Amino acid sequence: MANAESNVAEDNQDAALIGRIRGGERAAFIGFYDRYSPLLFSVAARVLGERKEAEDVLQEVMLVIWNKSGDFDPQLGTLSSWAVTVTRNKALDRLRARTRRLRLIEEAAILAEDSDASSYPSANEIVHGRERAELLRDALKELPADQRMAIELAFFTGLSQSDIAERLQQPLGTVKARIRRGMLRLREQLGGAL
């Protein structure tokens, strides 16, 4: 019930914001940029492994928000989650155009195994505040390592489930189940924080 109410509130906020951006209201666009650019830039930098190209991706994504906000479908997520998806896809497009993919996959796999997410402030901390960021961090920490690795490989490296199965030398069904269980578990743990 609380989730449904918060969804409605988010929908209303998103609808208002997207309406203002579509109407060419610069202040609304700047507000969106100021709030979400650290998150989107961090995602692009994480996927690409470098800042310069991440800057270009951020600029591209923001121009999509400004010029093609009609592509946003509120039924499939919030405005910010849509922006994250667009950012990730644009960063992956660039990554695929380069030959560094395998190296980054290796790095991501190692990060997924060994990373200590508490070492550095996360983008969540900047965008959503410390309390919520810690909740997210704890939820991820409690996730079994195999589930977390499969999820991070899928999101940050752009591997398909079949690619991940090959990479991890696991049956495809196992990988699919890990991703499903991990994502549903995160959804439950994060609950109202989402």
Added chain:
Amino acid sequence: MIDEGMQEQAAAYALGALVGEELRAFEVSLRVDPELRALVRELRSVTEALAGTAAALEPPAAVKARLMLEIDEPRRSGPAPAPERPVVLPGAAAPVGAPVGQPVRPPASRPANLWVPWAVAAALALLSLAFIWQSASLRSQLAAQTARINELMASAELARTESANLRQAVAKLTERNRLASFRIALLDSLLAASPKTIAVSVWDNDRQDGIFIVRNLKPLPSDKDYQLWIIDPKYPSPVDAGVFQVDAKGDGRQDFRAKLPIQTANQFAVTIEQKGGAAVPNTKAMVLAGS
């Protein structure tokens, strides 16, 4: 109720890992199944939370400046202003019924001195055009200068932010003291000409290895190497921790080990040496140091 197979697809879809025929089939289901859309919506929020676990980076101010210029562009080059109405001077009134904005046709016969107001009108029109052109040119120059100033300010801001981010990260790690065996050092540039250069060395004393990250260090010619040194009071001279290079932008990352067992990594330093490194540091060519 959504079955496990659909849940698997929804999870993969939210992560962007669904491809090909499976993706197309899922999108068809998505269009007709509101319960599935609701699940995807929630899982996309999970994805957003996952995305937010990336280390926080502030984009440089230059990105915002460029973006603002870009979104203003269509308005600057938007529709041309409506044509100026011709200046109609006394004695040259438009004939009744002449369309507004059309050139005024002179009467068939007129006194000889009536050309004077027309000449004045033409001169004023030319003058107006000159002013409009000059004004546009000045506006364009002003915009270019403003953009340049923004770029410079952004560049300075970037250097400050990067330095602050690194310091903040080091401070947090040190403060938490999460692993007592870790030695984290921030190395500053010793060269007045390279104030933006900054580096971090993280040394794990238990494992006897470390990671060195540097930004904005000048790339060296091919016959030279940067060499990292660990200062341990146990030894009379700095301990060789290997050589490294930086990329064209001056950034580098190096996993390193010391040539001798380290008891206490008190300080770290970087010198410029001949290719392959030296047994003892050339202290006159020390470029970075810190503890």
